[in-house]
Amino acid sequence: MPFDTQRIGELAGLMRNPGELARHTRRNIEFWASLLILGWAIAFMFWQGAGFAVIIGTVFAIWAILSVSLNLVVGFTGLLSVGHIGFFGIGAYTMAILTSDPAYEQLRTEAIPTFGWPFFAVLPICAVLAGLAAILVGVVFNRFRDDIFVLASFGFAIIAFNVFLNLRPVTRGAFGIHEIARPQVGGWYFDGELEFLLLCLVFLAVVMLISWFIVSSSFGRVLTAIREDEQAIEVFGYRATQYKLAVWVISAMMAGIAGGLFASWTTFIDPNSFILLESVLLVSIVILGGLATIWGSLLGAMAFVLLEEGMRFIPFLPTEYIGQARQVVLGILLVLLMLFRPQGLVGRYRL
Amino acid sequence: MTSTRAGQQELALETREISKHFGAVRAVDELSLVIPRQGTTSIVGPNGSGKSTLVNLLSGVLPLDGGMVIIDGQGLRVVKAHETPDHGLTRTFQEVRLFDQITVWDNIMVVLTERRLFPSLFERAKPSTRQKAQAILEQVGMWDKRDSLAQDLSYGQRKLVEIGRALAMNVNTYLMDEPFAGLFPQMIERVKDIMKQMRADGHTIVFISHNMEIVRELSDRIIVLDSGTLLAAGEVEPVLNSEEVIEAYLGA
Structure with missing residues (x-):
């Protein structure tokens, strides 16, 4: 529970007793993990300056939308999906194609259909198309559970990637789509990176709010019961498949929004942004942060982005090794985390 | 599929030649039995006789x-788990x-x-629902443990919470698969008291047990299964003292 009143009361009580507070916090890994990562983020901002911090912030916001939405499926409902990146890709391609400018696209080889619609008209369509795809996939996936579900979602990630790569009349395949429009309202453009960061943060806040609304409702409690024992919850009158499908579609729609934001932000997408590795990293973020906690997914995304970007500046490492070193360090950290804290930074549950 | 027959109101449950095979094993073999409404019916039988199935x-x-x-007078060839509370x-x-991993x-x-x-x-926990949950937890004596994760409870406590969960459904008929297995005497008394209270409230209880003392104490009727078929059914003492039941149990 993100807003646990009893816990807040407990903490308020501790505040009045400094010695007890110190003892309490020393034991409280969650608190220190949160503090460490937030402190790290702030230090990083001062170190790298505002310009770079804004860019990193945007990357963080997009990863955070993805991880918070995936946590609904993986953490709360217990469906370990490694196919989430597919919905992200659907959102991104929807944004790229529907906003593309006919005048510009005609100059390029392999014309794709152009629409030139405005960003804010397309963003809901990103969510809707990702949601429709999720319904199609979910109806089939509802038959699977546990390890078979993982394999099926793996299949979905691969299919999605290959569609992006080979549906060339629509996606222009490996060439990718360039010059994707930035948002515009009337005469006001979101040209600046800061404006775009704020836009992403607003959507992150909305996604977190919706997630919190879901998991704190009766619906959310049923999701956790499905995670624990799907057959048992059926006996008590719930149709688990309906709940699973519903949360799957909601989560995919959020990923679609993230995809739309991502395409518009980078202004260039190609299928390489939507490979399986990204999906696996996303699952790692969710587990790293903690299953079934919204705050954990936020922290996980923050830690991941700081690691990824922070290691760019390791002084003693030759530049040609930095890319690989990042992956290795990330891998080692994940293994260590699973060894010593399998429930993630702030989580309480295990897969 | 609904069949209306005279006298159905007296029956909570009826099966007509139901079967379940696991490969070559006939766990339940064309079994027909009736379970009357209200009162407590126990199902006994040797291991592998098809009780749990x-x-x-x-x-x-x-x-x-x-x-x-046939549940509540409604004939079903397919029993959907999520519809059983409606029945x-x-x-x-x-x-x-x-x-x-929830509390x-x-x-x-x-x-x-x-x-x-x-x-x-759009539903948040309503005060009336909270009161019901509190009443249930107090009834099974688990109110103090409300904030513990279910996995952190002892075996007996888990049994009590599970019985509480069934009670919370507030339905007519309760099927209880070995509610006494693995409990120490004090817990057994507690579960017995809960079941007696349920019976007094007019619910139908069907329970499986291997403990003949408890079966004798709680049951109004008894059903004896053997190899997936009905061996005997009826009043407790005559059935338990009948020759075929003694034979099945002692394996003579």
């Missing part, structure tokens, strides 16, 4: 291979199946809330 078939956890189940039926499991409180609350998908999104 029968309960799983009645609650829709396993699909029927053949035959028909006034709920159950407990032999190996306790709580929702392990005891949520384990009870989850069966008290809205069943329709969309409205459940």
Whole structure:
């Protein structure tokens, strides 16, 4: 529970007793993990300056939308999906194609259909198309559970990637789509990176709010019961498949929004942004942060982005090794985390 | 599929030649039996006689291979698990199946809330629902443990929470798969008291047990299964003293 009143009361009580507070916090890994990562983020901002911090912030916001939405499926409902990146890709391609400018696209080889619609008209369509795809996939996936579900979602990630790569009349395949429009309202453009960061943060806040609304409702409690024992919850009158499908579609729609934001932000997408590795990293973020906690997914995304970007500046490492070193360090950290804290930074549950 | 027959109101449950095969094993073999409304019926039989399979078939956890189940006068060839509460039926499991990584409180609350998908999104715990959950937890003596995760409880406590969860369903008929197995005497007394209270409240209880003392104490009727078929059914003492039952149990 993100807003646990009893816990807040407990903490308020501790505040009045400094010695007890110190003892309490020393034991409280969650608190220190949160503090460490937030402190790290702030230090990083001062170190790298505002310009770079804004860019990193945007990357963080997009990863955070993805991880918070995936946590609904993986953490709360217990469906370990490694196919989430597919919905992200659907959102991104929807944004790229529907906003593309006919005048510009005609100059390029392999014309794709152009629409030139405005960003804010397309963003809901990103969510809707990702949601429709999720319904199609979910109806089939509802038959699977546990390890078979993982394999099926793996299949979905691969299919999605290959569609992006080979549906060339629509996606222009490996060439990718360039010059994707930035948002515009009337005469006001979101040209600046800061404006775009704020836009992403607003959507992150909305996604977190919706997630919190879901998991704190009766619906959310049923999701956790499905995670624990799907057959048992059926006996008590719930149709688990309906709940699973519903949360799957909601989560995919959020990923679609993230995809739309991502395409518009980078202004260039190609299928390489939507490979399986990204999906696996996303699952790692969710587990790293903690299953079934919204705050954990936020922290996980923050830690991941700081690691990824922070290691760019390791002084003693030759530049040609930095890319690989990042992956290795990330891998080692994940293994260590699973060894010593399998429930993630702030989580309480295990897969 | 609904059949209306005279006298159905007296029956909570009826099976007509129901079967369940696992490969070559006939766990339940064309079994027909009736369970009257109200009172306590016990199901006994040697290991592998099909008791648990029968309960799983009645609650829709396993699909029927053949035959028909009549619940509340409604004939069903397919029992859907999620529809059993609508038929006034709920159950407990032999190996306790709580929702392990959520709290005891949520384990009870989850069966008290809205069943329709969309409205459940907008439902927060209502005071009346909370009161019900509290009453249930107090009834089974688990109110102090409400904030513990179900997986952190002892075996006996888990059994009590599971019984509480079934009670929270507030239906007519309760199927209880070995509610006394693995409990120490003090807990057994507690479960007995709860079941007596349920009976006094006019519920129908069907329970599986190997403990003949408890069976004699609690049951109004008894059903004896052997190799998936009905060996005997009726009043407790005559059935338990009949020759075929003694033979099946002693393996003479």
